[in-house]
Amino acid sequence: MNLKIEKHLVDGVSIVSCHGRIMFGEEATILRDNLKEALSKSPKMVLNLAGVTYIDSGGLGTLVGVFSSARAAGADIKLTGLGQRLRDVLQITKLATVFEVFDNEQEALAALSRGVA
């Protein structure tokens, strides 16, 4: 297991922080389960990936899968803490246009409280 996930609730928003690698298989499964659990408590989430050193294709699939179903269910997830590598991956895959990416947690939280979709 190369992924650690921390969750806490701040003013009705789930803040989920990941540390390690998000890979196809065990890590992706743990991430999916954690995100779903957090979404069941609050439809608003900030996902902080600052501690993520690597994400492979399977991990990315999990992220997009959770985002798509969350969005369909009316939930709102903001991404923050993307390293250069993740930014590159999102750029290559053009997923930067799908995710809402913010430079830091404060901006992501502010966007959520403004209700910006």
Added chain:
Amino acid sequence: MALQPITGPTSSPGSGIFPTLVFVQGNDQRTINLDHTPFTVGRKVDKDLVIADPRVSRDHALITSEDGQFCVVDQGSKHGTFVNGERVQRKTLERNDRVEFGVRDVAYVIFHPHHASSNTAREFLSQISGIQISTDTTDLEKLTLFLEAARKLNTTGVLDEILVTLLDATLKLTRAERGYVFMRDEEGNLRLAAGRNSKGEPLLDDTTISHSILDEGVKSNSEFVITDTSQSLDLAGRHSIVAYDLRTVICIPLRKPQVQATRDVQAAVVEGAAEVMGALYVDSRFASRDISSVSNDILRAIATEAASLIENARLVQAEEAARRYQQELSIAASIQQGLMAVSIPEVPFARMKGKNLSCKEIGGDFFDAVNTEEGLAVVLADVSGKGVSAALLANTLQGMIYSQLTAGMPLIEIVVAANRFFTHKHIGEKYATMIIARLRRDGELEYVNCGHVPPLLVCNKEVIRPPHGNLPVGLLADATYESDHVSLHAGDRLILVTDGVTEAENARGDFFEDSRLEAVAGKSNSLEDIFAAVANFCGGTPLNDDCTVVELVYSG
């Protein structure tokens, strides 16, 4: 110690235990029973093994048998007979010897002496079921007989056969009328696995046994439970005992054998807590004989031996299942390789090359090439994830794209159709990144990059990475796609790679990265050099992901 005379059927010598030759020719392989000698090999059609190749002489060689040894004898062939690469006139064959007749490496046979293991056990089975235990056989002799059976049976892998033999042996040793083996299923319920009576007939119905004693036996910590109903006063609720006139019931819980421990108190505690995997149950009726006096030593021996016997049989079965699964996987891998074996179309205006290195037996990368009036099309895709699931999707996607490229469909339509297919089928979080490109005769290149590593355009040693791109295929149902156009000049190269290349890791955890890829692609015209650079960089660290590189050179 001599056993009692065996009166059971004896097998005819050599029946079913022939040595075999595995004949391999190209991709074909078949097993030939060496059921007679001399066994003839040659080009003539009347030979036992006919090899239709001009380098094989008409009467090439013989395999003879002498004193139980098998020998290959050359018949004065022109191109010779070889055993393990060495030319021979006459040679005694050993297990796994590779014999070649004239044609080296194209066709050969591997010699296997008979596989005796399962046959001896089966022979023993037939013997043991015919054994008559004389009345004066001592308990010790019976025990030895049983242990012998247990040892021999460990070589077979058939659980049912073992259970039946176990019952037969137990019935003979205890002189009980009926015997049953119950095994726990996944929910922990006891299920009838085998039943036999003392006449050797199968018993398929367990309704006439005492289930209360069976349950009691399984729950108890004892090695066995003997209930002699003639001594027991409390038969209330023991429905079967009354209804079916049962006199003696013996229940032996089968406990999973524990790792050998020293016989101290602690070991005894562990043994008591051992998981019960089933039970052996035997009984006899009032009208029949009394079996309550059966020796405790025998019951104790049965209890331990039977459990380890069954556990061993289960392990063998699990191993067999794993072996079959492995076989299925390797079949899947060869199908996958067959699909990956792209026949690259020859066109006057371009050259194409592709190479794939899989990190597991089967993977999610594929490339394909199709030439139509619209131009030479190439696709390189990488399905997310690894292993069988990725390969399944890769093959489906490959089929879809191949047929649409062959039909000359516009690239965008192909990509949109693939995306629709993936997103509508709800196949979880699986998706594919891919590049699909079509090069026209006049050098006009159209391509669609769907979330894939950007291609390398090498023009005069200058490496260009076009920023064009779209979403991967299969992630979002409403994704839209656009293509990009480039005009190629003679000598320009388009290099497509999967991220297994750029993300190949060395021992320090560094990636090969785009920079190294661009450096080697700009310097060299050879695909091999790219793979060599990756291997050199990784320095023995195994690949995490499939690596595929495809190169398209416009020759004008």
